[in-house]
Amino acid sequence: MRRFTLQILGALNLALGVAGAAPPVIGTVTASGSFRLNGDTVVANGTLTEAAVIENGPGNLSVRLSSGARLSLGANSRGTMYSDHILLERGEALLQRGFGFDVEALGLSIRPAGEVSTGRIGMLGTKGVRVAALTGSFRVTNARGILVANVAAGSALAFEPQAPVAASVTHITGTLTRQDGHYLLTDLVTHVKVDITGQGLSAHVGHVVQVIGTLNASATPAAGASEVIIAAQVQTVAVGSAGGGAAAAGTGGAGTGIGIGVTTVAILGGVAAAATLGGLAASGALPGQSQSTPADVPPDPPGAPPGRPPVTPPITPPKQPPGRPPVSPPGLSR
Amino acid sequence: MIFARAVLLLFLGFAFCLMIRLAIAEADFRLDPRSALRSPPWIPAEHLAGFESSREELLAAVRLNPRLSSAWIQLGLTAEADGNLQEAERDLLRASRVDRLYLPAWTLTNFYFRRGDAARFWPWAEQAARLTFDDYRPLLRMADGLEKSPQRVATRLGGGASLLRAYLDLLIDAKRFDSAQQVADLLAACHDPADHDRLAAFAERLK
Numbered sequence: 001m002r003r004f005t006l007q008i009l010g011a012l013n014l015a016l017g018v019a020g021a022a023p024p025v026i027g028t029v030t031a032s033g034s035f036r037l038n039g040d041t042v043v044a045n046g047t048l049t050e051a052a053v054i055e056n057g058p059g060n061l062s063v064r065l066s067s068g069a070r071l072s073l074g075a076n077s078r079g080t081m082y083s084d085h086i087l088l089e090r091g092e093a094l095l096q097r098g099f100g101f102d103v104e105a106l107g108l109s110i111r112p113a114g115e116v117s118t119g120r121i122g123m124l125g126t127k128g129v130r131v132a133a134l135t136g137s138f139r140v141t142n143a144r145g146i147l148v149a150n151v152a153a154g155s156a157l158a159f160e161p162q163a164p165v166a167a168s169v170t171h172i173t174g175t176l177t178r179q180d181g182h183y184l185l186t187d188l189v190t191h192v193k194v195d196i197t198g199q200g201l202s203a204h205v206g207h208v209v210q211v212i213g214t215l216n217a218s219a220t221p222a223a224g225a226s227e228v229i230i231a232a233q234v235q236t237v238a239v240g241s242a243g244g245g246a247a248a249a250g251t252g253g254a255g256t257g258i259g260i261g262v263t264t265v266a267i268l269g270g271v272a273a274a275a276t277l278g279g280l281a282a283s284g285a286l287p288g289q290s291q292s293t294p295a296d297v298p299p300d301p302p303g304a305p306p307g308r309p310p311v312t313p314p315i316t317p318p319k320q321p322p323g324r325p326p327v328s329p330p331g332l333s334r
Numbered sequence: 335m336i337f338a339r340a341v342l343l344l345f346l347g348f349a350f351c352l353m354i355r356l357a358i359a360e361a362d363f364r365l366d367p368r369s370a371l372r373s374p375p376w377i378p379a380e381h382l383a384g385f386e387s388s389r390e391e392l393l394a395a396v397r398l399n400p401r402l403s404s405a406w407i408q409l410g411l412t413a414e415a416d417g418n419l420q421e422a423e424r425d426l427l428r429a430s431r432v433d434r435l436y437l438p439a440w441t442l443t444n445f446y447f448r449r450g451d452a453a454r455f456w457p458w459a460e461q462a463a464r465l466t467f468d469d470y471r472p473l474l475r476m477a478d479g480l481e482k483s484p485q486r487v488a489t490r491l492g493g494g495a496s497l498l499r500a501y502l503d504l505l506i507d508a509k510r511f512d513s514a515q516q517v518a519d520l521l522a523a524c525h526d527p528a529d530h531d532r533l534a535a536f537a538e539r540l541k
Binding site: 023028042072 | 386408411414415436437440441447448469471472475476479
């Protein structure tokens with residue numbers, strides 16, 4: 001009876017192509033020592049198949065994918081590799097030549113915006129992700145595909161997905177402009193342009209404003225904008241436009257070029273984003289960085305030791321206007 | 335007698351000078367590897383062929399020491415990533431000629447697996463299995479992906495008891511009990527009392 005059962009199982013396995021079916025090869029992985037591949041100990045190099053789980057110890061791992069993308073995983077990293085993306089669970093990844101290749105972490109999808117984009121994506125504990133664009137820029141989208149940030153070359157942002165209940169809460173800051181009957185705002189931190197709707201917006205045109213509102217996923221945004229935000233509260237924080245504000249975001253950035261204390265935190269698409277202190281200079285060290293770091297990367301401050309750990313401020317909600325109840329969504333770190 | 339002493343002194347003097355020169359070269363290399371490349375005779379080649387070395391550094395390393403298998407392996411993997419498969423195979427085979435240990439065999443096993451070249455895969459897989467000292471599972475996963483018959487996989491990899499144990503565990507973990515049964519039969523044929531508990535546990539699981 002048992003033998004009969006086994007024969008049936010065997011026939012089923014063969015019919016389904018399960019027995020001995022090797023998953024498709026997607027690339028190679030090399031390391032200075034041993035590492036874990038699908039839970040097994042592998043020495044020096046190995047073959048990556050679809051959905052392979054790779055994990056390394058104190059050394060670095062170099063991944064070469066058949067698509068041409070190259071990935072370096074920092075010490076103590078862990079992720080699941082697919083032909084077109086990696087699910088990063090722990091540690092840090094340096095992505096090179098990764099156009100069309102995503103790094104996914106905590107439900108965020110980080111994608112190079114161009115072929116020259118090189119960036120470092122790292123986990124910040126269990127709740128946050130840091131994205132540093134070394135060359136080219138990166139687009140960060142949430143699990144629903146909503147654009148939550150454009151990380152420009154030479155800048156670094158930290159992200160923290162919020163609890164689902166706060167997913168539509170939006171908190172952005174930038175210069176409000178009017179174009180073809182639409183009110184547009186490019187957030188200083190995330191560099192995402194949104195279409196703002198609401199009452200009394202015309203009085204704020206041309207000024208730097210903080211907008212607190214909700215995402216209107218069903219509305220179609222104006223050309224060039226990624227989402228429509230229904231403003232519940234608009235507050236002018238500076239008269240005049242934030243000329244140098246965009247550059248400030250991601251490089252430590254509290255300043256905007258007009259001397260105002262613009263927030264370094266934005267909340268868009270259910271994800272809080274903050275400029276990391278020191279921008280790229282705050283990033284750690286991975287092999288290949290020296291070859292790809294652009295000239296405009298801010299230098300380390302004097303006296304800073306080389307390869308120091310990243311300095312990322314806790315993501316804290318921006319100040320609320322007086323007399324208003326706080327709108328910070330649950331789950332935000334303080 | 336005097337002549338012999340003179341020769342000995344000369345030899346010791348030369349050895350001392352060489353030691354000093356090597357120490358200087360080593361220090362130069364540690365301070366600035368690229369400029370140290372300008373005096374290659376004094377650089378230990380293996381220092382040039384580290385993890386993530388550039389192709390130029392690897393080529394310099396194998397020029398200095400053609401028996402440096404790790405550099406040939408890195409060159410082969412780089413060539414493969416660049417799509418130069420013939421060059422990759424040549425470099426990896428070169429590594430296997432100068433180094434009969436595990437790593438070149440393992441790398442060639444992987445290379446032919448990625449190419450889907452079963453004919454060339456098996457000899458290297460067998461050699462890698464013979465030289466494996468800890469974890470057979472990554473090798474078994476590849477072999478199992480190319481050959482549907484577990485008995486043939488086990489036989490082609492040499493069929494040692496430790497390999498069979500690892501294979502049995504792998505198949506049980508994958509809940510492929512029919513295949514595991516075949517490997518268990520092979521393991522039972524080894525008549526090793528150490529396998530009694532493992533086989534008994536498997537038999538219990540099948541009930």
